[in-house]
Amino acid sequence: MSDTAGPADTATFPPGFFERSDERDDAIFYGPPRLVQHLDDAAVNAVSAYYDEVGADGDVLDLMASWVSHLSTQPRHLTVLGMNTAELGANSWAHERVVHDLNADPVLPFADAAFDTVISTVSVDYLTSPVAVFREVARVLRPGGTFAVAFSNRCFLAKAIRGWLATDDAGRQDIVAGYFRASGAFAEPVLSSPPSTGDPVLAVHAARR
Numbered sequence: 001m002s003d004t005a006g007p008a009d010t011a012t013f014p015p016g017f018f019e020r021s022d023e024r025d026d027a028i029f030y031g032p033p034r035l036v037q038h039l040d041d042a043a044v045n046a047v048s049a050y051y052d053e054v055g056a057d058g059d060v061l062d063l064m065a066s067w068v069s070h071l072s073t074q075p076r077h078l079t080v081l082g083m084n085t086a087e088l089g090a091n092s093w094a095h096e097r098v099v100h101d102l103n104a105d106p107v108l109p110f111a112d113a114a115f116d117t118v119i120s121t122v123s124v125d126y127l128t129s130p131v132a133v134f135r136e137v138a139r140v141l142r143p144g145g146t147f148a149v150a151f152s153n154r155c156f157l158a159k160a161i162r163g164w165l166a167t168d169d170a171g172r173q174d175i176v177a178g179y180f181r182a183s184g185a186f187a188e189p190v191l192s193s194p195p196s197t198g199d200p201v202l203a204v205h206a207a208r209r
């Protein structure tokens, strides 16, 4: 168990839940830029429609970002945080780019209440201290702001946590909802299955208390 959020949080998850087959420094795996699409077109459109539906706008943080943020329109201010400088540099809508390893340090390098919305696409499965990160997301969100997490059944197998790989789509929604609840910082999470004719899209969002 590597979640650092505290005994009450770690008790929720069984031993080995946050282990990965590649436990090397994430900077090694994410060193080479991947300027690719991680979902098919139908799923990408479903993710954009979902972010519209939850009202992703204003000052937006795209957490675990790459070169596309899957928003339908450019927000007032878009900050992207990820592992690869070239990927973030290619994100043409970003106003601010931050390279930061959330598994090495879950503390977000942003001020309290800096954002209206935080989004994260097909990446939550790589977090080894997710409850600590979700608490940090709540800290940097304005009260009432939304954290929206979208995912699919595709992932980098070597870097996804074992608990994620051991379950199905519904189980993954429960895992993410569990992170929101364990953080103690959000209203009850809302589970969604945005319609996609391609790769499945699952999502969970909640408002910061």
Ligand SMILES: C[S@@+](CC[C@H](N)C(=O)[O-])C[C@H]1O[C@@H](n2cnc3c(N)ncnc32)[C@H](O)[C@@H]1O
Pocket: 026, 030, 038, 063, 064, 065, 066, 067, 068, 070, 081, 082, 083, 084, 087, 100, 101, 102, 103, 104, 120, 121, 122, 123, 126
């Ligand atoms: C499958 S890609 C998804 C990228 C982007 N969100 C998208 O939808 O195209 C996974 C992303 O998670 C980010 N990531 C993985 N591990 C991370 C970590 N420890 N800290 C911060 N970001 C991480 C990587 O930079 C990578 O771009």
